[in-house]
Amino acid sequence: MIGKFIVFEGVEGGGKTTQIELLRDWLLGKEELRQILSKYINVVITREPGGTQLGKALRKLLLSSDVLAEKIQNTSELLLYAADRAQHVEALIKPCLERGAIVLCDRFIDSTIAYQGYGHGLDLELIQQLNYIATGGLKSDLTFWLDLDVEIGLSRAKNRGNFDRMERANIEFHRRVQQGYQELAKNNSLIVRIDANLTREKVQQQIQEIIMQKLVEWRYN
Ligand code: T5A
Numbered sequence: 001m002i003g004k005f006i007v008f009e010g011v012e013g014g015g016k017t018t019q020i021e022l023l024r025d026w027l028l029g030k031e032e033l034r035q036i037l038s039k040y041i042n043v044v045i046t047r048e049p050g051g052t053q054l055g056k057a058l059r060k061l062l063l064s065s066d067v068l069a070e071k072i073q074n075t076s077e078l079l080l081y082a083a084d085r086a087q088h089v090e091a092l093i094k095p096c097l098e099r100g101a102i103v104l105c106d107r108f109i110d111s112t113i114a115y116q117g118y119g120h121g122l123d124l125e126l127i128q129q130l131n132y133i134a135t136g137g138l139k140s141d142l143t144f145w146l147d148l149d150v151e152i153g154l155s156r157a158k159n160r161g162n163f164d165r166m167e168r169a170n171i172e173f174h175r176r177v178q179q180g181y182q183e184l185a186k187n188n189s190l191i192v193r194i195d196a197n198l199t200r201e202k203v204q205q206q207i208q209e210i211i212m213q214k215l216v217e218w219r220y221n
Contacts (some may be wrong), residue, residue, distance in 0.1 A: 003040060003097035004218060005138070006211075007108040010146035011178050012167050013157030014196050019146065020045055020104045022204045023211065027102065028116060036215050037102075046095045047106035047209040049084040052091050058084045063164040072165075074120040078130065081112055094138065108140060110184050110191070115166070118180030119173050142214055144207060145185050146196035150174045 008016040024043050058080050061067055072080070085108070090172060096103050109131040117124045154174065157167055180190035186193045194206050 001094075001097040002100035004102050004141045004214075005093065005097055005105065007105045007110070007140040007143040008146060009107060009110045009114070009191075010144055010181060011148065011150050011153045011174060012194065013153035013155070013160070014146040014148050015156075015200065016106045016146055017047075018200055019144075019203055019207055020106055022200070023207055024104060026204070026208055027211075033215070036219060039100065039219075040102050041100045044092075044101045044103045045106075046088070046092060046103060048088060048108060048111065051079060051084075051088040051093075051105070055084045056085045063166060065165045065168065066162075074116065074122055077120070077128065078112065078116045078122055080083075080189075081116065082130045084132045085109070085112075085131070089135050089138055094136075108143070109135060110143060110145075110181070113184060114177045114180030118183070119169070119177045121176075138188065141218070142210070143191045144190075144192050144210070145181055145191050146203070147181065147193050148195065148196040150178050152197065187190075 002174075008020055010016060024045055027037065027043050048055070049062055050056050062072070062077065062080055093103055093105070112127055112131060113124065114123045117127045150171065154167065154171075157163065185193050194203060194210075194212055196203050198206075
């Protein structure tokens with residue numbers, strides 16, 4: 001595919017949304033990048049869950065604490081995230097990549113491994129299979145893992161507003177999620193760890209340095 005698929009991952013409140021927007025502005029505003037970016041048609045920002053119309057409805061079910069009176073069971077939760085992803089990949093991500101866009105995506109398959117796999121303890125092999133079904137094998141060209149202490153991330157998320165359904169899970173759950181990301185990063189060279197404990201500007205600087213190297217590498221492929 002002509003486009004490039006760049007994913008941002010990490011625990012709650014890690015700064016993904018902030019960094020994605022800063023990166024988009026930098027990519028579009030930097031004169032020196034104009035030539036190297038000319039092969040791409042535009043920069044698209046999207047997220048999981050919620051990148052499509054169906055996804056937005058699923059996001060509400062998955063994250064609002066007051067939509068359903070009953071508890072969402074862990075397997076149902078897994079399947080809802082997979083449904084969001086299947087729709088997202090087919091309806092939005094693949095068409096954008098085929099047209100030649102740079103797609104910046106807030107969360108993708110590693111979130112399911114970290115949250116439903118490590119967090120809830122669901123079978124990792126089953127999750128890999130489900131991820132494959134939902135994506136048709138699509139993988140990111142690069143994944144940034146914004147690594148910061150779980151407590152700091154949760155306090156940032158709390159300062160921003162009320163906790164959503166996932167954020168309300170106990171601290172042990174969030175620690176297991178963090179451990180999931182550590183394991184994923186150990187075993188996948190396409191995952192780049194970014195120290196997200198720093199200021200917004202310093203985090204962005206690390207990301208831009210990696211992106212510069214990648215854009216040069218991708219120039220002819
Ligand atoms: N989920 C998702 C699963 O369980 N399985 C899956 O398969 C998928 C795809 C998504 C939830 O769904 C779960 C994971 C999540 O629980 P969401 O609302 O999209 O829900 O949650 P997050 O992705 O965690 O998004 P957040 O908005 O909570 O965090 P971000 O986007 O990482 O952080 P951001 O940029 O909004 O920043 C949070 C706050 O911190 C400040 C910001 O201004 C903001 O107030 N901030 C900083 N403060 C100090 N220093 C910095 N460097 C800062 N950077 C940002």
